[in-house]
């Protein structure tokens with residue numbers, strides 16, 4: 001069999017895997033269901049560990065240059081009072097880097113161009129499944145992964161929460177702020193192009209959307225909250241509000257099966273409360289390529305990938321789930337806020353990303 005990797009899904013994880021796997025000369029084909037990349041989208045926080053993984057495939061500096069660094073951060077109450085300030089300097093001292101916020105289309109654009117430059121074959125508007133004939137199949141087909149369902153019989157599970165997201169123009173900020181209310185939260189972050197990225201989450205029955213009336217729903221839930229929420233709510237335009245229910249991947253017994261490796265949300269979709277899903281997809285992809293390159297066979301490489309990535313990502317998914325439950329608390333808010341303070345006193349957490357043995361080989 002030729003050294004050919006097929007990647008199912010040309011999202012953040014799939015494109016990163018394409019670039020990383022091309023690094024050792026393997027033929028790589030990416031099948032992406034959508035005919036064209038998204039042109040609109042909200043910001044993703046790239047943590048230093050993910051930026052280091054992007055450095056290993058040569059695009060870290062471009063992401064830093066296009067994205068916007070988050071210089072300050074705080075958790076607030078709805079009246080604007082402070083629960084805890086995030087010590088971003090401590091993160092910078094520990095890692096030498098800032099969290100950078102970059103919109104999904106901008107990140108996908110950078111990865112897409114790098115994958116094309118690296119010589120990956122990119123097939124847009126085409127689906128694929130794990131039966132394809134190849135030495136290695138990478139399932140990067142997202143939270144509703146058909147590959148995962150077929151191999152492990154595990155479907156995405158509704159988390160009990162819904163999320164609104166959007167972008168407000170002409171509001172430059174370099175500060176992350178998350179406001180925790182009674183069972184609901186609202187956040188703002190920097191985004192490139194002088195914009196403010198915002199998000200809000202609340203418990204809600206599955207698919208209880210209000211098309212055309214989401215701004216009214218948001219104003220009902222968050223009306224009366226102090227800035228920065230007030231300013232964003234005033235600027236909202238119904239056409240720019242995205243709403244999605246949040247789904248998670250139940251813990252899998254393995255991220256590999258035969259010659260198939262699951263990465264990103266296909267393997268471990270988590271609630272967005274730590275802002276790490278895309279970061280972990282990137283780290284998975286780079287680690288997988290390094291394991292395949294440094295192990296004597298594809299099979300042992302895949303076993304190494306599973307061993308390196310499953311425990312940490314499943315732990316992060318558990319912590320993200322706990323954080324989601326904390327935001328849904330409706331009583332004893334001072335105790336909850338005290339817990340949040342205690343958990344963040346050591347600064348924003350950024351677990352080690354790509355294992356040193358993987359980076360040195362990547």
Ligand SMILES: Cc1cc2nc3c(=O)[nH]c(=O)nc-3n(C[C@H](O)[C@H](O)[C@H](O)COP(=O)(O)OP(=O)(O)OC[C@H]3O[C@@H](n4cnc5c(N)ncnc54)[C@H](O)[C@@H]3O)c2cc1C
Pocket residue numbers: 008009010011012013014031032033034043044045046126127128129140141142143145146163165199244246263264265266272275276277278279280281
């Ligand atoms: C509200 C919210 C906020 C978030 N904020 C952050 C953040 O700040 N930082 C962060 O790191 N993460 C964040 N995330 C998580 C992040 O969006 C995901 O974890 C990330 O997009 C996962 O990347 P992926 O490549 O695994 O999957 P996806 O991005 O979902 O890509 C999967 C791709 O596969 C394609 N596909 C599916 N099936 C097939 C098939 N059969 N054949 C071919 N193609 C297929 C799809 O079209 C898609 O392009 C957030 C998520 C949410 C919901």
